[in-house]
Amino acid sequence: AQSVTQLDSHVSVSEGTPVLLRCNYSSSYSPSLFWYVQHPNKGLQLLLKYTSAATLVKGINGFEAEFKKSETSFHLTKPSAHMSDAAEYFCVVSDYDMRFGAGTRLTVKP
């Protein structure tokens, strides 16, 4: 069975500093992995996806994630946070159906 754990329910950073949102997964197969972002009162928007090609995946808005099979991790990073990055972020594992993490709320302080 597949599962995903987002290690932080809330992350707070200052504008201009790096962002790290952590995600560990468990899957019986070689999964696909996704990060979605949800802004207040909006649906989920795809940030990036890993599908067994390059282990470093670049997404929209300057985000990227690195797939590490040995650590079963897929952490999301951004070099410099912007106020508009404040949102909820979901890590998702998919080997047939999608399984969502509980979410990490990112706060960006001016």
Added chain:
Amino acid sequence: NAGVTQTPKFQVLKTGQSMTLQCAQDMNHNSMYWYRQDPGMGLRLIYYSASEGTTDKGEVPNGYNVSRLNKREFSLRLESAAPSQTSVYFCASSLNRGASNQPQHFGDGTRLSIL
């Protein structure tokens, strides 16, 4: 570029009332999904339709029914609403369920309160 459209956006019901949430996609996707989102729990799958004419239960189907009206439309019905069904409901679609590398596309959600 509508993508996935959900109606209504907000609704307040009394316990025991019934309600149908509507969803339509214009991306020619075969598979559609209904999720509920509760604080600290991510999204949980209620029902899905892998293709037109089929529907199946997800993780939390109790208290809900669905109809895949045609390829574009997938509705979710609450027959007798309960306070535990207060949640944000999301409809999503993808080209084909089971193709793990294909992302799902989401609507903006329906915020439902049951009093």
